[in-house]
Structure formats: structure tokens, C-alpha cells
Amino acid sequence: MNIIDQGQGELFLDPDPDKAREFFRTKNRKQVNKVMDLKDAIARFVKDGDYLAIGGFGANRTPIAACHEIVRQKKKNLGFAGHTSTHDMEVLSAGEVYDRIDVAYVIGLEARGLSPCSRQYMESGKVKVTEWTNYSLAARLRAAAMGVPFVPTRNVMGTDTIKYSAAKTVECPFTGKKVVLMPALYPDVSVIHVHEADVYGNARFRGIAVADIDLANASKRLIITTERLIHSDEIKRDPSATRIPYFLVDAVCEVPYGAYPGTMPYEYFSDEAHLREWLNVEKDPAEFKAFLAKNIFDCKDHEEYIARNGGMKKMLELRAKELLLFKEV
Amino acid sequence: MAEYNAMEIMICVAARELENGATVGVGTGAPCAAAMLAQKTTAPDLVIMFEAGGIYPTLPEMPISVGDSRTFYKAAMAGSMGDIMEACSRGFVDYTFLGGAQIDMYGNLNSTVIGNHAKPKVRFPGSGGANDFASFCWRMMVMTPQNNRRFVEKVDFLTTPGWLQGGDSRAKSGLPLGSGPYKIITDMAIMDFEPQSKRMRVISIHPGYSFKDVQENCGFELLKAPQLADTPAPSDEELRLLREEIDPYRYVIGR
Numbered sequence: 003m004n005i006i007d008q009g010q011g012e013l014f015l016d017p018d019p020d021k022a023r024e025f026f027r028t029k030n031r032k033q034v035n036k037v038m039d040l041k042d043a044i045a046r047f048v049k050d051g052d053y054l055a056i057g058g059f060g061a062n063r064t065p066i067a068a069c070h071e072i073v074r075q076k077k078k079n080l081g082f083a084g085h086t087s088t089h090d091m092e093v094l095s096a097g098e099v100y101d102r103i104d105v106a107y108v109i110g111l112e113a114r115g116l117s118p119c120s121r122q123y124m125e126s127g128k129v130k131v132t133e134w135t136n137y138s139l140a141a142r143l144r145a146a147a148m149g150v151p152f153v154p155t156r157n158v159m160g161t162d163t164i165k166y167s168a169a170k171t172v173e174c175p176f177t178g179k180k181v182v183l184m185p186a187l188y189p190d191v192s193v194i195h196v197h198e199a200d201v202y203g204n205a206r207f208r209g210i211a212v213a214d215i216d217l218a219n220a221s222k223r224l225i226i227t228t229e230r231l232i233h234s235d236e237i238k239r240d241p242s243a244t245r246i247p248y249f250l251v252d253a254v255c256e257v258p259y260g261a262y263p264g265t266m267p268y269e270y271f272s273d274e275a276h277l278r279e280w281l282n283v284e285k286d287p288a289e290f291k292a293f294l295a296k297n298i299f300d301c302k303d304h305e306e307y308i309a310r311n312g313g314m315k316k317m318l319e320l321r322a323k324e325l326l327l328f329k330e331v
Numbered sequence: 332m333a334e335y336n337a338m339e340i341m342i343c344v345a346a347r348e349l350e351n352g353a354t355v356g357v358g359t360g361a362p363c364a365a366a367m368l369a370q371k372t373t374a375p376d377l378v379i380m381f382e383a384g385g386i387y388p389t390l391p392e393m394p395i396s397v398g399d400s401r402t403f404y405k406a407a408m409a410g411s412m413g414d415i416m417e418a419c420s421r422g423f424v425d426y427t428f429l430g431g432a433q434i435d436m437y438g439n440l441n442s443t444v445i446g447n448h449a450k451p452k453v454r455f456p457g458s459g460g461a462n463d464f465a466s467f468c469w470r471m472m473v474m475t476p477q478n479n480r481r482f483v484e485k486v487d488f489l490t491t492p493g494w495l496q497g498g499d500s501r502a503k504s505g506l507p508l509g510s511g512p513y514k515i516i517t518d519m520a521i522m523d524f525e526p527q528s529k530r531m532r533v534i535s536i537h538p539g540y541s542f543k544d545v546q547e548n549c550g551f552e553l554l555k556a557p558q559l560a561d562t563p564a565p566s567d568e569e570l571r572l573l574r575e576e577i578d579p580y581r582y583v584i585g586r
Contacts, residue, residue, distance in 0.1 A: 059398030180505025
């Protein structure tokens, strides 16, 4: 195929499907108990230098507990899929755990404003950046999930976004039209937060999928954090509810309120006051250091973080808010 | 006449552009407020779509994120990003509403960087879903305050495609045929694009402003429609809905 145009951005991962197949060939197919502490899962499956992807959408069904643990364990030189990353990126930027990033949406927390810490880190020159879009990264995960080296799309043509990406524009052999080839993205490790999983890793979540089905399929190693463990009989009773099958999964960690301070659909709404506190405290480096000590480094785990920020009383407030219990609609 | 601020008139004017039964891809903030206002006024069957997967929700309040639970509250479907963006790619989505740090005379948007890409003076969030929506949706609209910092001769980084370099450059680019910028709505005026050159053209002026005001708050030369319309001011009912039902905590209209 004749290459019409190509981005000058760095491709951080090899899109070769045969290399991915060789890796997937080695993964265990047996249903075995994969339950472990989040601390152990992060220590074992997130290695310095890995390329990391985080499920959910910014501060929605996002494994924030895992992001804290990655920072607490001071992981280094990670690659990161900045796919609608908002509070997850804010946490990872605070730890400066990544040094290269595929950008679709970064720094911002949508309507809440921009993270000074993420912004400073991105403007520091310490981070290698390749530009994409939300759909481009979703398409790259789709290609990986399909086991093919790329998928064609029709966005980004004519813009600087493609110029700073690693995509290529070619002529379609069927129609003669230009299409963009989005290279497959096989993350070394991903973390996805779900509502329910059994001990083998069969996982269910409710609400929007974002790109998590393709992400689960594309990832070489996958950590599932779950609001609660359920019995495998329950999975077998209603297999149509399973969104992620066990054989993709390496670790299952039961982390109630694992998306806090973000939203977990049908469970709890985001803690807007606490998210605002994050954004405000970042403006003062000394204050931010103390804040990180209090909320990440001096916390044993997510349970302690939650206890330090309102505990069960706060969780019940956020549940009432999520379920609109006291609002007429 | 009722008092209103710049954000309120932008939202009211934008809402009137959405016809009943149309599909629209929206982001949080002002675009979402405009879509909600349209649903409560002229377009009760407006199909709102959010890029994270929410399809046709009944929004109980303003979402904080395009992926929060409100975006699929009493919805037709809680789908995926692929479901939304691929519906756009197939030509199912009529409108999108976007913003950006900079816009040029062809409606190209920058939401990536000011200055050098490798070590930028200012880093912004990037495309997010903006490039995708603007590439795929039939008609792209932009809501943005009118000033010289935003309306620039040349965007520092062309994140999201408008009419690219004007003329037939977009048609030749490979982007889906027939898609492109439609209207730009600011706190002073409504602009469209002259069909041949694809340059931005003022078509309607909001109450209290003149063409001169609009031109003085724009970093490039604007075209002027032969007949300039007067934008009707926000009605009492539009303002009531916006203030009491859509944004009671003034998340957007308080900015």
C-alpha cells in the first residue's frame, strides 16, 4: 500500500500481532484462584518500564486504588495510555511514574478544570508525547483485540494531530479513498475496575463500557479490581452478564470503593469536594507534598485513604447522591 | 428585557440551532447545557450522545463528566466509545458542539499546545473526542467567547479539523465527504462559512453589539453576510429553564 502521509510521533509499542500471539500463547488457560492483595498484584504485574493502561473514563469506574498503589510503590519509567485520563493521570503525575504517553485527553478533569500538577509535568520536557484522539486510541485497542496490526479509520486527516501521531494515511485498495491506519496497541499491563468478579477473574460491570472490553482483550497482563467478589456459581447462572472472561485476567483484587473519589455507576457518585481539594492543593508544592503523604504515602491501603476522607459516612452520602435518593427527577 | 450574561446568551442561541429529532454528540459544560435547553424547548426528541457511551439519556441534572452516571440515566443504551464514534463515522450523527483554546477563520481548533510541541509553553488536554466528532459528524458547531486570544489568524496546533485551508481542502483531505463546520456561536454573534472560500462569515449579531465590535474582537478579517440578522435576546422562559432546571448551581452559567 502506498503511504500518502505519516505522523512523526514515536510508536511506543510494537504492533506485531505474531509477537503478541507468542506472548498470549504462554498465558495460563486454567481456571485458578487469582485473588490477591492489590499491593501484591501491583508488585508482581506492574514492572518498571512497562506500558500501562487504565480502564474506565477519567474519574468514572476508574481503578483509583490501583493508581495510588502504583505511586506508593514508586514505579518508574512507565509508558501510559492517556486515554480520557483525568484523575487517574493526576495521581500518576503526582508520582511521576510515567515518562512517555500516548495522548488522547490528559491534564484536564473535564468540567472541574485542569490539574496544575499534571500540566507542570507535561510541560517539564520529561515526558515523551505522541498525539492521538479518544477514538484513535479506542481503535488501536480494537486492532490489538482483533489480533491484527492496525485498523483503518477516517478521522484526524489534514490536522497536526496526525502529524504528531504515529498513524499512517494510505489509499484504500477497494475504494481509492484515503484511510488512516491506527497501529495495534498491546499494553504490557492494564487495570480495570468492575462491580463483580469471581475468584478466577470472570468479571461483570454495569453502565457504559468505554473501551474496556477491547482493553481487556488487548492487554498482555490484566489486573481486575472489583467492588466485591461473587461466587462462580453466580457467573455460571448468568453468563451473558460476563463482560471479561477469566483467561484474560492475571489478578483479582477485592477493593470496595476502589474507584473513589471517582464515580462507580449504581454504587457511589464522585466526591466533588475531595476532587476540588486535589486541584486546589496542587497549586502549593509544600502543601501538595503533605497532602500526598496524608492520602497516598502514609496510607497502608485504599481503606485507610477512605477512612481519612470521611469513611463510611461519606460513602453513604455518595451512594445517596449516585442513586438520586433525595432528588426529584 | 431580561438581564443575562455572555454564557447564558451563547447557550440560548446554540440551543435554537438543534432541531427536533436530530442526533448530537456533546461534551460537558456549555454544549451539554445547550442540548438540555433544546430538549426542554424546541427539540424534545433531541438524541443526545456522549462519547464515553451514553445514548439518549434523560439527563436528571448537568453531568460533570461525559462519562459520569448521569450520561446514561434512563438512557436508550449504555454503550461504548466505539458504539458512539462508529455511529458518527457511519453518518448517524447530525451535530456536534465543541470548544477550544484557539479557532481560525476556517473553523480549525487548537486544544493541544501553545508553543513548541516537545516543550510547550502551555499544554492543553489534547483532542479528546473533539477531532473524532469534528471529522465524522455532519455539522460541527463551536461555542466560544469572542476575543482576540481565541480567534486567531493561525492556530498554534491544528488539533481538530474545520475547513482546513479553506476552499476544497477538506474535501480533498480524505475526511468523510459532506461533513464540516456549520456555525460558530459566540457571546456577540453567529457566524457561518462562505460556501466557496469556506471563510468565517458573520450572519447574525446579538443585542447590544455591532459588526464592528465582533471584528474588533477577532484576530482575522471576518466576512459579512449581505443581510445581517439581529439575534433575538434570550427569552424569560429560556433563562428560567437554564437557571432553575438546567444549571441551578451555576456550574456553567456562573463562569
